[in-house]
Amino acid sequence: MSLFASPIQDTDVQTPVADTPDNHSSIFSLEVIGGLSLFGMLVFNIWEFGGFTNNLQLFYQEGPHGGNYKLMTAVSTLFGGKMQALFALVFGAGIILFLQKKEQPVAISNADAYIRRMMWLMAFGVFNAFILLWPGDILFHLGVMGILLFAFTRMKAKGFFIAAIICTLVYCGKQYWNYTDDKKDYKKYTAVMAVENKFKADSTSRAKKDSIDRTKDTLLLKDSLLKNKLTDSIARKNDTLNKKQSEEKETWEGRVKGLKFDSTAIKGNNKTYRASWNKVAYKLMSRSQQKESAWLYRIGIWDIGAFLFLGMALMSIGFFSSRFSSSTYLIIGLITIVAGLALAWFRINLQCSKLEDYSKYIDKKVIPPNQFSPIETILMATGYLSLVLWLLRMKIFGWLWKALAAAGRLAFTNYILQTIICTFFFYGYGFGYFGRLKQWELYFMVAEIVLVQVVFSVFWLRYYNRGPVEWLWRCLVYRKWLPNKKPSSEIQHPD
Amino acid sequence: MDQHISSTITTAPVALADRIKSIDAIRGFALLGILMMNIPGFGINNDFWYPLVTGPRQGANYYTFATVFTLFEGTMRGLFSMLFGAGMVLFMLNKKDVPGGTTVAEYYYRRLLWLVFFGLVNAFVILWQGDILFFYGLCGMLLFAFRKLQPKWLLIIGLTCVAFAMIKREWNNNEFREKRAAYTEAMKAKKEKKELSPEQQGAIAVWSNIEKNDKPDTAYSNLNLRKMQSGYGTIFAYFIPQNAGGEIGYMYGDPWDMLCMMFIGMALFGWGFFSNKLKTSTYAMWLLIGYGVGIPVAWAIFDQYWMGFSSPGAYADNWRSSHAVFSELRRIPITIGHASLLMLVFRSNIVPWLMRALANVGQMAFTNYLMQSIICTFFFYGYGFGYYNKLEFHQLYYVVAAVWVFQLIFSSIWLRYFRFGPFEWVWRSLTYWKKQPMKK
Numbered sequence: 018m019s020l021f022a023s024p025i026q027d028t029d030v031q032t033p034v035a036d037t038p039d040n041h042s043s044i045f046s047l048e049v050i051g052g053l054s055l056f057g058m059l060v061f062n063i064w065e066f067g068g069f070t071n072n073l074q075l076f077y078q079e080g081p082h083g084g085n086y087k088l089m090t091a092v093s094t095l096f097g098g099k100m101q102a103l104f105a106l107v108f109g110a111g112i113i114l115f116l117q118k119k120e121q122p123v124a125i126s127n128a129d130a131y132i133r134r135m136m137w138l139m140a141f142g143v144f145n146a147f148i149l150l151w152p153g154d155i156l157f158h159l160g161v162m163g164i165l166l167f168a169f170t171r172m173k174a175k176g177f178f179i180a181a182i183i184c185t186l187v188y189c190g191k192q193y194w195n196y197t198d199d200k201k202d203y204k205k206y207t208a209v210m211a212v213e214n215k216f217k218a219d220s221t222s223r224a225k226k227d228s229i230d231r232t233k234d235t236l237l238l239k240d241s242l243l244k245n246k247l248t249d250s251i252a253r254k255n256d257t258l259n260k261k262q263s264e265e266k267e268t269w270e271g272r273v274k275g276l277k278f279d280s281t282a283i284k285g286n287n288k289t290y291r292a293s294w295n296k297v298a299y300k301l302m303s304r305s306q307q308k309e310s311a312w313l314y315r316i317g318i319w320d321i322g323a324f325l326f327l328g329m330a331l332m333s334i335g336f337f338s339s340r341f342s343s344s345t346y347l348i349i350g351l352i353t354i355v356a357g358l359a360l361a362w363f364r365i366n367l368q369c370s371k372l373e374d375y376s377k378y379i380d381k382k383v384i385p386p387n388q389f390s391p392i393e394t395i396l397m398a399t400g401y402l403s404l405v406l407w408l409l410r411m412k413i414f415g416w417l418w419k420a421l422a423a424a425g426r427l428a429f430t431n432y433i434l435q436t437i438i439c440t441f442f443f444y445g446y447g448f449g450y451f452g453r454l455k456q457w458e459l460y461f462m463v464a465e466i467v468l469v470q471v472v473f474s475v476f477w478l479r480y481y482n483r484g485p486v487e488w489l490w491r492c493l494v495y496r497k498w499l500p501n502k503k504p505s506s507e508i509q510h511p512d
Numbered sequence: 513m514d515q516h517i518s519s520t521i522t523t524a525p526v527a528l529a530d531r532i533k534s535i536d537a538i539r540g541f542a543l544l545g546i547l548m549m550n551i552p553g554f555g556i557n558n559d560f561w562y563p564l565v566t567g568p569r570q571g572a573n574y575y576t577f578a579t580v581f582t583l584f585e586g587t588m589r590g591l592f593s594m595l596f597g598a599g600m601v602l603f604m605l606n607k608k609d610v611p612g613g614t615t616v617a618e619y620y621y622r623r624l625l626w627l628v629f630f631g632l633v634n635a636f637v638i639l640w641q642g643d644i645l646f647f648y649g650l651c652g653m654l655l656f657a658f659r660k661l662q663p664k665w666l667l668i669i670g671l672t673c674v675a676f677a678m679i680k681r682e683w684n685n686n687e688f689r690e691k692r693a694a695y696t697e698a699m700k701a702k703k704e705k706k707e708l709s710p711e712q713q714g715a716i717a718v719w720s721n722i723e724k725n726d727k728p729d730t731a732y733s734n735l736n737l738r739k740m741q742s743g744y745g746t747i748f749a750y751f752i753p754q755n756a757g758g759e760i761g762y763m764y765g766d767p768w769d770m771l772c773m774m775f776i777g778m779a780l781f782g783w784g785f786f787s788n789k790l791k792t793s794t795y796a797m798w799l800l801i802g803y804g805v806g807i808p809v810a811w812a813i814f815d816q817y818w819m820g821f822s823s824p825g826a827y828a829d830n831w832r833s834s835h836a837v838f839s840e841l842r843r844i845p846i847t848i849g850h851a852s853l854l855m856l857v858f859r860s861n862i863v864p865w866l867m868r869a870l871a872n873v874g875q876m877a878f879t880n881y882l883m884q885s886i887i888c889t890f891f892f893y894g895y896g897f898g899y900y901n902k903l904e905f906h907q908l909y910y911v912v913a914a915v916w917v918f919q920l921i922f923s924s925i926w927l928r929y930f931r932f933g934p935f936e937w938v939w940r941s942l943t944y945w946k947k948q949p950m951k952k
Contacts, residue, residue: 128617310764
């Protein structure tokens with residue numbers, strides 16, 4: 018029972034499903050993609066682990082577009098969101114596989130085992146976010162979504178596809194909705210600014226008049242002069258913005274300021290992460306809570322839901338096994354990736370002009386830069402998936418796929434291990450490297466972690482059926498001490 | 513809610529005799545009682561409580577406030593949650609899987625997902641901010657995994673949830689007291705004419721803000737009043753961010769409030785409490801324990817906490833721990849007291865007609881719950897009769913009584929001709945994705 022629920026590993030149970038060759042190849046592909054997305058996620062997540070913060074990213078986006086900017090844009094285009102999407106997709110496909118199981122290791126129904134799995138996954142997610150201190154955790158979200166989508170699992174492939182499309186479109190709609198909220202704020206701001214400018218103009222004209230008045234020191238005019246002065250002082254009193262107006266002004270100014278690089282924030286941020294566990298935990302708590310509640314409610318349901326459904330759809334049409342011809346995979350892969358990159362290019366250009374001057378952008382443009390990013394993500398993820406499946410069928414790079422599959426089979430363990438390694442390396446209660454590595458150095462860190470994890474996974478699987486966390490999860494779900502060691506006859510000793 | 517909504521995969525209707533009448537009666541009672549707690553939300557502007565807690569302790573408004581908040585606050589929701597837990601067990605117990613067909617578990621989750629959907633409709637379309645269906649649907653999805661546990665374990669889990677709630681509130685109270693302590697220290701320094709550090713100035717600002725927030729914000733209250741007296745479109749747009757914020761905050765922040773009662777309800781159901789299986793003396797004992805423990809605690813909380821809202825400073829100085837921490841210790845005993853009292857009345861057969869009427873209300877609880885939203889929003893909001901904030905606090909309870917009478921009569925008449933309430937029928941048909949028989 019890996020994170021992707023491959024029944025083939027349940028060697029202690031007779032699982033008829035696993036015996037069909039179709040499922041065999043499906044499971045191998047799922048494990049490969051799982052391993053790939055596991056490492057792909059790290060390439061993007063390392064920014065947050067290592068202190069290449071949003072603020073720093075703004076610095077490179079705003080400054081002259083040098084090497085750092087190009088590298089960063091390439092990584093976010095190729096990996097950002099797409100790898101997490103693939104991970105969710107494989108998870109969704111695994112749901113279908115899991116529910117096909119004919120028998121569980123203890124006498125409970127599939128539904129019971131399934132729901133318990135998801136609830137424990139939520140618990141692991143909470144642990145990952147609040148104890149191991151990784152606010153980017155997605156295990157909690159996968160668990161919640163797994164429970165929410167259980168009611169849909171009996172749908173046909175067509176239903177899954179439609180559901181995936183609906184989720185993607187709703188997500189696009191939400192992006193637009195957020196943009197219109199910004200637009201409203203901007204409109205209020207321009208209205209306030211018009212008032213303020215008028216005040217300014219009034220006060221300059223009054224100052225002019227005052228100086229003229231002073232020169233006319235005739236008695237005749239004195240009366241009307243006094244009257245003028247009185248109205249003036251009333252006008253001056255009303256000259257300042259009221260509370261609501263200044264709030265509206267500040268809202269927009271704050272939003273624009275948030276899009277600007279803040280050189281003073283770097284030091285404080287570094288200090289926070291290079292502190293003790295207590296301090297980092299306190300600092301990250303609200304962020305993790307935010308992600309597990311508001312983000313999930315507003316965005317996550319649609320974002321993750323789309324990929325779970327897509328995974329279920331692809332699983333039920335047999336996309337992961339040998340359903341289609343090799344050229345089909347290649348063509349689908351190329352088309353979707355090219356289309357995805359085109360959307361990414363479009364997004365990056367818009368993003369640039371947004372960062373240059375958001376007021377000007379919002380004044381002119383109908384859509385936000387990220388309007389179609391959900392579609393971009395779904396296209397790219399499908400593209401990667403198809404290309405890998407095509408390569409698998411070409412039977413080249415066999416060693417690579419085996420290595421990835423081993424890591425993918427231990428996806429849960431490896432995911433948690435990534436958190437442990439990275440937080441310990443970067444945060445203050447470990448080595449405290451937060452913010453000390455350059456962007457390109459971070460990728461070397463990724464490469465090392467990948468290497469360590471692949472080697473670890475391959476060796477571990479020589480002696481054990483499942484990864485340690487997978488095994489723990491399984492014991493918790495079935496409330497029973499289940500064996501994990503491979504029988505000695507099965508252990509292949511390397512000579 | 514309506515626990516017997518379906519009996520089998522072939523969706524054969526439950527023989528009416530099978531319905532556990534005592535459960536229906538308690539559910540009906542709880543459903544009507546919920547309106548007592550909800551009516552201020554429907555009909556009166558949100559600063560209504562301030563004159564109540566600061567004003568003289570007399571007059572119809574004060575007595576109504578004291579009665580409702582001592583005897584009923586949280587308990588009707590609690591009773592409803594308990595029966596929701598019990599109903600969930602009933603739903604699963606009554607059915608057997610047909611091999612190869614859609615499993616009962618799947619129907620269960622579909623049913624709850626539709627409940628979540630109805631909750632969204634209730635909040636965002638019918639415009640009732642206090643909706644609970646959304647939360648019940650989601651909590652129900654967590655209960656599934658525990659349905660086969662022994663009552664003893666369910667009770668332990670329920671009490672664990674209570675502990676979670678208490679720890680969380682105690683935590684909040686500690687933060688509150690820390691702010692107060694920092695403020696007092698800063699004020700002391702100020703009196704001694706020492707120069708204040710930025711932290712001390714900050715502490716003073718933070719506490720002054722708390723004092724200020726404790727008083728009703730006139731600008732906000734006026735805005736709220738104006739919005740509530742407007743048309744449908746305005747209130748609809750006004751409620752979107754509030755509903756979203758509420759659903760996020762309550763579900764993630766305080767699910768323990770619902771979950772503890774649901775688990776305790778499942779345990780009590782397992783012991784036969786709701787199905788009239790215990791001895792009369794047992795019910796009498798629980799009545800005495802429940803009210804005996806709950807009412808004094810409730811009065812203390814009302815007297816000290818609710819009425820202490822007007823001066824947070826004095827509250828923080830006087831009390832080590834917040835009364836909110838102990839509110840479950842008030843709520844759970846009183847809820848059990850209510851349930852025991854009702855069971856005693858039910859089996860003593862003093863008012864059989866009333867019990868029958870309550871059972872009818874309970875049998876179509878889902879319909880009645882939504883109908884309360886529809887009636888009240890239409891009566892109070894600007895696009896209906898516009899009575900929002902036009903009634904005195906105690907007068908709101910005339911509206912409650914009128915709705916009660918209507919629902920008691922309506923449910924009895926409806927069930928004479930139909931098997932389910934209208935919304936139950938829609939819900940059931942959606943769950944099974946097939947039009948269900950309706951007529952008797």
